Amino acid sequence: MAQTELWIDRTKCDGSRLCAELFPERISLDDWGYPIIAPGPIPGSLMPHAQKAVDSCPVLALALRRVERRPPPPPAAKPS
Numbered sequence: 272m273a274q275t276e277l278w279i280d281r282t283k284c285d286g287s288r289l290c291a292e293l294f295p296e297r298i299s300l301d302d303w304g305y306p307i308i309a310p311g312p313i314p315g316s317l318m319p320h321a322q323k324a325v326d327s328c329p330v331l332a333l334a335l336r337r338v339e340r341r342p343p344p345p346p347a348a349k350p351s
């Protein structure tokens with residue numbers, strides 16, 4: 272099943288803090304003002320906020336990525 276997650280390129284981020292202001296539901300700031308992205312898929316109801324944060328990043332450090340999640344394999348059968 273495909274899900275959308277927020278991804279950050281930390282080598283580009285300049286700590287402008289804009290993304291945390293636009294998407295506080297999933298982005299907080301560390302002690303130095305750099306973003307911390309909450310892990311996990313972005314629910315559809317938050318996608319407009321996520322997209323706005325991505326579009327507003329001045330250095331294109333944020334992106335939305337589609338991630339394939341596979342269900343865990345069934346437990347192995349016990350030898351008889």
Ligand code: SF4
Binds near residue numbers: 306329
């Ligand atoms: S908006 Fe972009 S550059 Fe600014 S803190 Fe967020 S990821 Fe970094």
